[in-house]
Amino acid sequence: MVLMRVRRVGASALLIECRGGEQVEAWRRELWRRREAGELQVAEIVPGAHTILLDGVDPGLVQELVTWPPPDSISRDQGPLVEVPTVFDGEDLADVARIWNVSGPEAIDLLAGTEFTVAFCGFAPGFAYMRGLGEKFGVPRLDTPRPRVPTGSVGLAGEYCGIYPTASPGGWRLVGRTAKTLFDVREEPPALLGPGTRVRLVPA
Amino acid sequence: MITVVRAGPLTTIQDQGRPGYAHLGVPRSGALDQRALRRANALVGNPPSAAALETTLLGCALRFDEPARVAVAGAQAVVKLDKVPVEAEVIEVPAGSVLDVGRAIHGVRSYVAVDGGLDVEPVLGSRSTDTLSGLGPPKLVNGTTLAVGFLQSPLGAADKSDISGQLELGVWLGPRDDWFSGRELFDTAYEVTPMSNRVGCRLKGAPLTRARHGEMASEGVVLGAIQVPADGQPLIFLADHPTTGGYPVVGVVDDVTPLAQARPGSTVRFRELH
Numbered sequence: 390m391v392l393m394r395v396r397r398v399g400a401s402a403l404l405i406e407c408r409g410g411e412q413v414e415a416w417r418r419e420l421w422r423r424r425e426a427g428e429l430q431v432a433e434i435v436p437g438a439h440t441i442l443l444d445g446v447d448p449g450l451v452q453e454l455v456t457w458p459p460p461d462s463i464s465r466d467q468g469p470l471v472e473v474p475t476v477f478d479g480e481d482l483a484d485v486a487r488i489w490n491v492s493g494p495e496a497i498d499l500l501a502g503t504e505f506t507v508a509f510c511g512f513a514p515g516f517a518y519m520r521g522l523g524e525k526f527g528v529p530r531l532d533t534p535r536p537r538v539p540t541g542s543v544g545l546a547g548e549y550c551g552i553y554p555t556a557s558p559g560g561w562r563l564v565g566r567t568a569k570t571l572f573d574v575r576e577e578p579p580a581l582l583g584p585g586t587r588v589r590l591v592p593a
Numbered sequence: 594m595i596t597v598v599r600a601g602p603l604t605t606i607q608d609q610g611r612p613g614y615a616h617l618g619v620p621r622s623g624a625l626d627q628r629a630l631r632r633a634n635a636l637v638g639n640p641p642s643a644a645a646l647e648t649t650l651l652g653c654a655l656r657f658d659e660p661a662r663v664a665v666a667g668a669q670a671v672v673k674l675d676k677v678p679v680e681a682e683v684i685e686v687p688a689g690s691v692l693d694v695g696r697a698i699h700g701v702r703s704y705v706a707v708d709g710g711l712d713v714e715p716v717l718g719s720r721s722t723d724t725l726s727g728l729g730p731p732k733l734v735n736g737t738t739l740a741v742g743f744l745q746s747p748l749g750a751a752d753k754s755d756i757s758g759q760l761e762l763g764v765w766l767g768p769r770d771d772w773f774s775g776r777e778l779f780d781t782a783y784e785v786t787p788m789s790n791r792v793g794c795r796l797k798g799a800p801l802t803r804a805r806h807g808e809m810a811s812e813g814v815v816l817g818a819i820q821v822p823a824d825g826q827p828l829i830f831l832a833d834h835p836t837t838g839g840y841p842v843v844g845v846v847d848d849v850t851p852l853a854q855a856r857p858g859s860t861v862r863f864r865e866l867h
Contacts (some may be wrong), residue, residue: 396768399845400866402815404768433615435813437837442813444615510618511811511837514726518811555727572617574716574728580617 393459395451402444403451409439410508410520415462416441417584436509436584438518468506468585473552474593475543477501479563481531485545488528497592499526500564505550505588510580515554515572517582524548534560541567543590550590552582565590595661595707597737598691599654604733605722606711607704608644611729614717615836621816622723623832625791625853626702626754629667633706635749636664636683643710643744644720646733648703650856652694653733655705661686661741662708667754668700668854700756700854712742724791725833756854762846763866764819769809769841773821775802778843778863783827787857791833793820794852796861800825801843814838817846 394406407413417436420443423429432445443450477497479485486496505519527548535558538544542553544561551561554571567590571581582588597604607630610623624630624647634643646653652670657663663684665672672679673693674686686692694703713720713730722729764778783798801821814820818830820840829846830838831853846852847866855861 397765398768398815398842399765399817400847402845404812432612433813435615435836437812438810440810440812442815444813444815445612509811509813509837510616511835512618514614514617514619514728516618578617579614579619579717584616 393455395454397448397451398442398444400448401446402442403446403448403454405441405443405454407439407441410506411462413437413439413441413508414506414585415460419457419460438508468587470587470589471581472589472591473567473569475501475565475567475590476593477565479543479565481544481562482564485528485562485564489526496564500550500590501592503590505590507582507584507586507588508549509584510582512551513554513557515580515582516551517580517586517588518549518551519582519588520549522548522550528562530560531562534558538563539566541569541571543567554580567593594658595739595741596656596658597653597733597735597739598656599693600733600735600737601648601651601653603649604653605647605724606644606713606730606733607647607721608719609642610721610832611717611719611723615813618836619717619728620723620725620833620836622719622721622729624704624721625832626667626704626850628752628850629702629704629754629853630706632751632753633664633666633704635751636666637662637706637708638746638748639706639708639710639744640746643706643742644713645704645706645711648694648705650701651696652703653705654691654693656689656691657686658688659741660688663692664706665694665703666706667702667704668697669756670697670703671695700754701856702853707741710742710744712740723833725835754854755851757851758856758858759860759862760851760855761862761864762851763848764844764846764863765866766844767842770843772803772805772809772841773801773843774804777801778819778827779865783861785855785857785859785861789855789857791831793831793834794829794855796827796829798826801827809839809841811837811839814842815845817849818842819844819846
């Protein structure tokens with residue numbers, strides 16, 4: 390059994406350290422399940438790239454946490470699949486293809502052929518960091534962020550793919566755009582792409 | 594109906610905030626000085642969940658179409674009813690009168706609660722304006738009209754705000770204290786800079802010495818987290834903080850409410866909690 394590292398965060402939060410996105414997702418599912426079952430009192434369960442934050446907990450929970458069997462990250466208890474119609478005409482698509490050392494159409498095939506999983510959200514409400522490309526297809530951020538990236542822009546940064554729910558400044562490399570609404574406060578949940586959601590960018 | 598006569602530089606509607614959506618990137622938001630909000634609400638018999646106004650440094654002025662019971666808490670400021678200063682914290686405002694909350698003499702943010710609560714459409718369970726994401730009602734401008742609700746609660750009591758130009762804040766070390774090698778945070782004093790806002794209180798002082806370099810992977814952050822960007826100057830996250838961050842958090846401030854009232858130039862000292 391692998392010992393888990395849990396760090397204290399102030400008086401009422403804990404941070405679980407994981408090995409990579411799949412383990413984060415496995416823990417997220419497990420913690421979600423325990424909360425639903427009434428076994429876990431927690432205000433927020435916030436996944437990150439390699440960690441998961443439990444905010445609004447009794448710090449004594451740490452003793453209990455380390456006795457819980459680590460969830461199996463191999464079992465693919467699949468999250469919902471969302472298809473995002475995407476026009477692949479981003480301003481940085483040619484640069485991304487060059488970084489990957491492939492042609493433009495091959496880059497599009499690669500993006501459209503990848504099943505992404507939302508690792509975590511942040512930056513803005515409904516902005517999902519989607520993993521699936523892997524380190525091999527990582528791309529650096531732009532040296533100078535754009536002052537305004539339009540709503541629905543699909544971009545890449547590091548090994549993540551993300552879609553801007555609203556227009557904002559941004560340094561991700563833009564590969565396409567979608568007309569799909571990603572965040573709507575009248576919906577429950579308000580974000581289309583929450584943690585654990587599987588995503589396909591379908592050429593439109 | 595209330596009409597905003599003088600909006601001030603940043604007057605927003607705030608309540609206890611928008612918890613429960615951090616995993617979707619939605620900040621908590623809510624009043625920066627929750628103690629002052631509780632007090633203002635308690636004084637007019639509102640439940641703690643009622644929405645009130647939060648002003649910034651220069652106050653605001655409001656005209657009331659209907660008679661109202663109003664309480665002002667938080668920053669110390671001269672409050673005038675139809676240009677006449679009033680001493681009481683609870684003010685009976687007659688119909689047609691203008692209530693003016695003046696410039697903050699001590700502190701930064703005044704809270705103006707109206708008996709019944711401010712009635713704007715809640716967004717994800719909260720009436721708070723989130724200055725980071727834009728969720729909730731827009732900030733007040735001259736001419737904005739506000740409706741009053743019908744919330745009721747027994748009259749209560751709540752502590753006064755903690756206002757001082759010299760703050761001593763308790764800090765729990767971690768989660769990323771192992772990224773730093775020095776004790777600057779506890780050995781030296783820091784100064785609140787004018788760059789501070791509802792997202793965070795930016796400090797200036799001895800830069801924290803990094804033990805580890807390079808980038809940290811993004812992770813969830815909490816209210817009061819002391820985030821340290823590359824320049825080593827600490828930034829304490831307040832209510833509108835982003836839900837995840839990519840800079841290491843050296844420690845977490847136990848109670849951020851005094852920072853809501855800390856003016857630029859105030860001195861902050863940290864004390865380690867165990």
